[in-house]
Amino acid sequence: MSGGSDGDGGDGRRAPAITEKAWNPGLESEIRRKWQQEDTYRFTMQEKGRNYTIDTPPPYPSGRPWHIGAAAHYSQIDMIARTARMSGKNVYFPIGIDRNGLPVEIYTEKKHNIRMRETDRTEFLEMCSDSLDELESEMVQIMDGLGLSGDTSARYRTDTPQYRALTQATFIKMWRNGDVYLANRPNNYDWVSGTTIADAEIAYVEMPAKLVHMRFKLEAPREGGKDHIIVASTRPELLCACRAVIVNADDERYSGCAGRTVTVPVTNQKVPILEHHSARAEFGSGAVMVCSYGDQNDVALFRELGLEEVAAIGLDGRMADAAGPYAGLRPKQARAKIIEDMQESGDIISRVEEITHRTPVAERSRNPIEIIPMEEYYVKQMDYTDRIREMAEEITFHPPMHKQVLFNWLESISMDWPISRRRYYGTEIPAWRCQKCGDTYVPEPGRYYRPWTEECPARECPKCGASDFAGEERTFDTWMDSSISPLFICGYAGGGADGEVADGANDRFERLYPASIRPQAKDIVRTWLYYTLLRCDKMTGTAPWSEAWIMGYGLDEHGLKMSKSKGNAIDPLPVIERLGADTFRFWNASEVNHGYDFRCSEQKIESAKKFLSKLWNVSRFLSSFEVPDGGGDEGADLLVQDKPARGSLQDADRWILGELDALVERCRRGYSEYNFFTPAIAVREFTWNVFAAHYIEMVKGRAYGMGFSEGERRAAVRTLHAVLHAVLRLLAPITPFITEYLWQRMYAAPGGKSIHLEMLPGRAPAPDSGPDTGSPDGGDDATTRAITEFNSMVWNRKKSENLSLKDGIALEIPDALKPFERDLRAMHNITNSG
């Protein structure tokens, strides 16, 4: 398809090689098949340091439709892979699916109208797995449709025995190093889901609440002094767990109260009044009751003041025995009941205020959480923030501003990470407990353990010799799994059958780890990114990657966060099917400014199609001119740099090649930061408004050979092809399908080498390449403006004089444009002689 000048017509034209009038998105599936057959994106491992590993986020199939923002996100990750590949990197782009965790359990409960805890565990796990398979296949269909250049058919899953065995192995190693420990302490508890929640997974919502002002009787009231103080609380059902009342030292209403004792109403225990800075005079009455546990502040106060906790609420989410007559009620019911009781018994309540209160809820299930003391496994993180900060300093963030998100989070970490969950669909905690001495037995790493259904591998307890074990029923927080994705993809597991795990390092791991880049969304910096740094460093002593690429959120067309509950989520699949992946991807690149939130609207996506049409028609036009010799491979680049060829170039040719150089430079700068917005905008602007609108129009006559010498004609044709040759490659990471198609029809080397195996235009990739040989001219804004303005002026004049564009016209060509005179004369049919 390249080279040769057969079929040239008398006027230097031949029939266009491309005849179809428009880009047909239906061709995408054909192109995808070609890539598959030719294994275009095959990764062949090279020695250490020469592999470019992308720690792709494994998406979670939590329900349909898959968010269009996520589709945009994965398209951009693919652009990273393609950019890296076309920059000469040896790209390893694994695709995974995250399948552990709460959402699928909730989805499955709803789908089958069952309750997890009332269902046989094995059966429930199977149902979850089936749900995941279904949702996953839809997701994979979208990923394939988007043209991801990773191998979705070889995707990894976080719930396979191999992956889970690795999660368990890392846990076992950390347990033995003392980085994991068991502790009984107050914890965020989602009693609806029946599980512990980490700080990172708590969200806050404003909810209406009753602020009850209660009279607490003062002991030994002084002469003429008041006999009570008012304590305001939104949680009167926790009166039984009250162990102190605090006031602010600066609050005059309570001067002299500190150190005295009050009687808690209803339950009548006597508690001290203490001064503490956390009591705010302006909230409620200024006096606050400290209970185990109304909120995180209570937890801190109990610890700080050395108070003895009372378990007011049990793991079943109901009031415990300590609540006396209210035992067995839900906290909400107990609250209503106790308010009623207090009102009946007279003077306890002074007033009830309706307020809105920030209530902590579980981020995923949206259930209100309680703080309940219980025993959980913890990963040490408190003493570790300096090391994380140190690693983060070394990692390049794209864009840099998002590094701050991580630093802010590091500032606010206040406790170790609880990792045990009372759920089913997750990686089991590999532990057994000796029923006699209570010691925890953790087995050897190497395979996938399921303690709730499996005999303890140890015959007898290493500590007491007893042989009666109870298998651990809990699972891990899902971040325990996903935070080791760099270890898994780099082969830390060794990839043995049946979930066997080789012990840590091996050849594959040595060559691949640390990975190169972690692309991910902004909202999981404090979870996935942070936990990955923590976990991978603990396992390897090395940061898991050298670059992090952070993308913003997809918002709806009004700038609101998309969610299924709001009903403003857009299903990406029909959009992609109707408009094609390239349209979606070009919209995505040209609309999503690097790192910022972006708005999704179907109308705007549709309008991106226009540029692809333009590109198509420009190519169709150029396909009617012979591709100069050596047009394949680096031919067009050579053409730009080739001195003799340059000799015959006209001023207009040099001008557009200079503009092209400026474009290439801008794009390269964007691509070097994995910013696709800049190249997309720049290429569109250049191709549409400079190249097509002005250059092509100017040299059309010359390219036809009308009134020009053969050398001049060839110069135009060469230049036209040189520009398109570069533009296609510049766009290839963003719109892989149309560029591949046009490349194959026009420029591909014999054998049909994919455009995606070519290099981005500009510098040669090899380190031993010669000095830069860009065009001598570079971009010339003044000339471009002069040309644009002149053309506009002529068009306007013809219009106002009611002339057709091909009609002749007499006018002067400004001095600045004299070098382009002959092209301009041909273009506008200027009739008067100079």
Place this chain on the structure above:
RNA sequence: GGGCUCAUAGUCCAGCUCGGUUAUGACGUCGCCCUUACACGGCGAAGAUCCGGGGUUCAAAUCCCCGUGAGCCCA
């Protein structure tokens, strides 16, 4: 309360790092046009007190300060 980000035509956005033309382009609107790449197009037109105030400067959308409003994150 703290942090991050943003504010430019009806809508979206470029330009701001490093101050200097008539402030970029797209969508939408209107008018004219089938000119042999493109009517999924071309040309043209209308549309912006560059959020407000102050400062620096010969010169500010751009730099500095003070506000206001919005979004997100954390307390």
